[in-house]
Every structure is written in structure tokens, then in C-alpha cells.
Amino acid sequence: DTAVSQTPKYLVTQMGNDKSIKCEQNLGHDTMYWYKQDSKKFLKIMFSYNNKELIINETVPNRFSPKSPDKAHLNLHINSLELGDSAVYFCASSQVRTVFYEQYFGPGTRLTVT
Amino acid sequence: AQKITQTQPGMFVQEKEAVTLDCTYDTSDPSYGLFWYKQPSSGEMIFLIYQGSYDQQNATEGRYSLNFQKARKSANLVISASQLGDSAMYFCAMSWGSSNTGKLIFGQGTTLQVKP
Numbered sequence: 427d428t429a430v431s432q433t434p435k436y437l438v439t440q441m442g443n444d445k446s447i448k449c450e451q452n453l454g455h456d457t458m459y460w461y462k463q464d465s466k467k468f469l470k471i472m473f474s475y476n477n478k479e480l481i482i483n484e485t486v487p488n489r490f491s492p493k494s495p496d497k498a499h500l501n502l503h504i505n506s507l508e509l510g511d512s513a514v515y516f517c518a519s520s521q522v523r524t525v526f527y528e529q530y531f532g533p534g535t536r537l538t539v540t
Numbered sequence: 541a542q543k544i545t546q547t548q549p550g551m552f553v554q555e556k557e558a559v560t561l562d563c564t565y566d567t568s569d570p571s572y573g574l575f576w577y578k579q580p581s582s583g584e585m586i587f588l589i590y591q592g593s594y595d596q597q598n599a600t601e602g603r604y605s606l607n608f609q610k611a612r613k614s615a616n617l618v619i620s621a622s623q624l625g626d627s628a629m630y631f632c633a634m635s636w637g638s639s640n641t642g643k644l645i646f647g648q649g650t651t652l653q654v655k656p
Contacts, residue, residue, distance in 0.1 A: 457642050459642070467629060467648075468648060469631065470645075471645070474642060481641050482642075518585075520642050522641065522642040526592060526642075527642070528587040529575075529587070529644060531577075531585035534585075
């Protein structure tokens with residue numbers, strides 16, 4: 427039983443295309459995240475949703491648009507893909523309360539823009 | 541501003557020996573949590589251990605322990621009895637704030653190689 431799943435695992439596309447990555451968690455968590463890991467393995471948060479409400483929106487180009495249809499799903503849509511968007515994108519989830527909880531990550535989606 | 545620093549890009553350890561991976565952090569918020577994640581070559585991110593800023597004792601999880609030195613702002617990961625399967629990249633991360641959004645910031649990572 428996969429806790430946090432992402433599809434697709436690999437995505438190869440050309441510049442200018444629009445693509446989506448889907449994420450689902452079955453942990454009952456109320457918060458979901460998108461992270462980007464660049465070619466140097468540096469991980470940076472992009473977005474976070476809590477109960478379908480956007481709570482973190484880092485300085486990400488507006489070509490990236492997250493959508494959360496319900497608290498178990500957080501999808502990432504990317505318009506007009508650029509070479510610099512090539513990276514591994516991780517979805518994660520956690521239960522956010524007054525104490526800090528670990529985040530559980532999906533397997534990642536390796537996006538290659540040619 | 542909050543920051544996580546891992547100064548060891550790569551480390552080697554002999555199988556069955558212990559190894560310490562360094563992590564220093566910076567925050568002015570008294571409430572924060574420190575995490576360690578493992579990323580093997582297969583790419584997934586695996587949660588290892590957590591330490592809260594108000595926790596009195598150092599966290600331990602099996603062969604993993606966190607050497608938390610609050611005054612020095614360090615949260616080093618100690619892996620005892622290293623195994624070949626411990627070869628991976630390790631990330632230190634932090635979340636903070638009384639209005640916890642869950643946002644994690646990560647260090648640059650340390651690549652650990654366990655030699656047989």
C-alpha cells in the first residue's frame with residue numbers, strides 16, 4: 427500500500443508544452459506539498475496546501491499551478507515548459523499541528539525538458 | 541532568516557563502524573523541529589529521525605541517533621554499526637514557527653559511502 431504516490435515517474439517533453447503531475451496520499455494527512463530537487467540535489471519547497479487551501483507559495487513562476495481537488499490529492503500543472511524546469515519533483519504530505527510532524531514523500535517525478 | 545548547513549559533501553565509513561554527519565542550523569524562532577532524511581540512489585526520500593527544539597533528550601531511532609546541541613545550533617546524525625545499505629545521500633531539514641505551516645528547508649546534503 428503506497429502512502430504517497432505520484433504519476434508519472436518519468437516525464438520527457440519538449441519546451442513549450444504543458445504537463446501535469448498527479449499526487450495522492452492515503453495517510454489521512456491534512457497537508458500536502460510540492461518540492462523541486464535540482465540537478466545538484468538541492469531540495470526546495472514550492473507549494474503547500476492544507477485542507478485544499480494554499481498556505482505556502484514560494485517564489486515560483488506562475489507557469490506552475492497547483493490544484494488540490496480534495497485533501498488527499500495535490501496535482502501540479504506546468505505551462506510552457508522551459509529547459510530550466512528539468513528536475514525531480516516530489517510530492518509530500520504530513521499532519522500539521524502545533525507540533526512538528528515528519529513529511530512523507532512520494533517517489534518523485536523526473537521531468538526532462540528537451 | 542532560517543538556514544540549514546551541511547558542510548560535508550561526501551563521507552566514507554567502514555562497514556560496522558559509526559559515522560557522524562554534521563548539520564548546523566540557524567533560526568531565531570524558539571520553536572522548531574529538526575529532521576533527517578535519507579535518499580538512496582533509487583531516489584526516494586525516507587524519513588529517519590526527528591528532534592524538537594524543546595525536547596530534553598536526544599532522539600534515537602534504532603541505529604540512528606541525533607546529537608542535538610542547542611547552544612551550538614547543531615543537530616548531527618549518528619549512524620551506528622554502518623551497513624552497506626546505508627550508502628545514500630542524507631539531508632538535514634528544519635521546520636519552525638508557532639504558526640507551523642510545515643514548511644521544510646533542507647541542507648545541501650551529505651553523500652555517505654559505506655565500504656565493505
